[in-house]
Structures are given as C-alpha cells and as structure tokens.
Amino acid sequence: MILYDLVNSRKTHFSPNSWRVRLALAHKGLAYEVRDVLFGDIPSINTGGDKLTIPTISHNGRLVTDSWDIVRYLDEALPQTPRLIAPGAEGQVLKFFQFWVQTTIHGGIARLIMRDLHDSLDPADQPYFRASREKMYKQTLEALQAGREERVDAFRKSLQPMRLSLGHGPFISGEQPGYADYLAFGGFQWARVSSPFQLLAEDDVVHAWFERCLDLFDGAGRREAPAV
C-alpha cells in the first residue's frame, strides 16, 4: 500500500485529511509506504484520469482518493481488519460528524493559522497556495489570520460538542479511539505542525484528548515535529 501525502518545507506531513487516514491505517494495523508530494506534484500522480486530492492511496494497483472513500474502501477490501465506518445510519451519522469537523474545526482553524501555514510550505508551493486560498476565502491570507488573539476564544467555544462528548469517556468514540477521533485529530494535527499559535487552553479537556491522540499507535502523531 502506498499513501501519497503532502509535505511542507520541513518535510513534515501536515494534511488534516491525510492524518485521519494515517490513524485509520494504524488502527487497522496496516503497513504502508509514504510518497511525499508537494501541491504542484498532485496532477502527476494520475496523469490520465480524474483529478486527485490528498490523501490518495494505491492498493493492488488501484488508486483511491478522498479520505472517506479510502476508509470505506479499506473496510470493504480488508474485512479481516477492524471496521471503522459502520454500514447504514451509524455510518451516516459519522459522515455528519465529518462535515462538522470540516466546517467548525478546519474552517475555524484556517481563519487562525492560514498565513503561518503558507509560510511553512515549500517555496515552490507558496504562490499556488496563496492564489487558491485567497480565491477561496475572498481575502488575503494576512487579513484572514489578523486579530486571531481576539478570535481564538470564539473558536474554543465552538468546540463545546467535543467537550460534552469527552465527558463520557477518554475518546469521542468512547473507551477506545475510533474514526470520529481520527477525523477531529486531523484538524488539530494540521495546526500543530503548521503554526506555533496556541489553539487550545492547556486546561481544556479537548487539549487532554489531543495529547492522548498524539500518543496513539506508539506516538505516530507525536513523531511529526510541531511548528516553532
């Protein structure tokens, strides 16, 4: 199995959508080889076919892109490994949680660290990243990140559903971590390796949960050095 993953100028893996798949692969006990790419390399992964995004995996000669589709594919193709997305309604609720992560966690974090993230990228990727993200957010990266010290409290408040959930166990998924944890983890790991900005207060249960997640699978997340 090959995982195509983005690296920044420090060769650190920062993609939030890849981190959820990395922990899913570890949860399933699957070995894989990582192919480091820059944003500019993504079109060369699949010259003939559809446009891919990161993460993409190659398994038995087949390319699978999109984190949700990758985990579903692994659940189906390797049924002897622990299943991460339940069939039916339960899986649909997990998909809803993915949308919450995308809008509240990724959307909130982007408005706090996007300029730092840009600066952490390989210089070859920076012009593309700036142009595409400024088009997406309809403002400069500097304007997007401005005033973050005053805005971080609102972001922390928006995480209240996680706090309520973590009142029932060490992980969002309960006593043991599951795909909901890996979905949320990806966003915080993205911030951790891309920006020195302190997103979470140290006495927040979300902070304690994130530290627990960094320790999972022999510290797979912690091995990636934080931004300084």
Ligand SMILES: N[C@@H](CCC(=O)N[C@@H](CS)C(=O)NCC(=O)O)C(=O)O
């Ligand atoms: N729905 C996709 C989103 C993947 C995605 O947007 N990945 C980003 C990197 S984190 C990407 O490949 N961006 C390509 C680009 O901006 O050109 C998933 O969850 O895998």
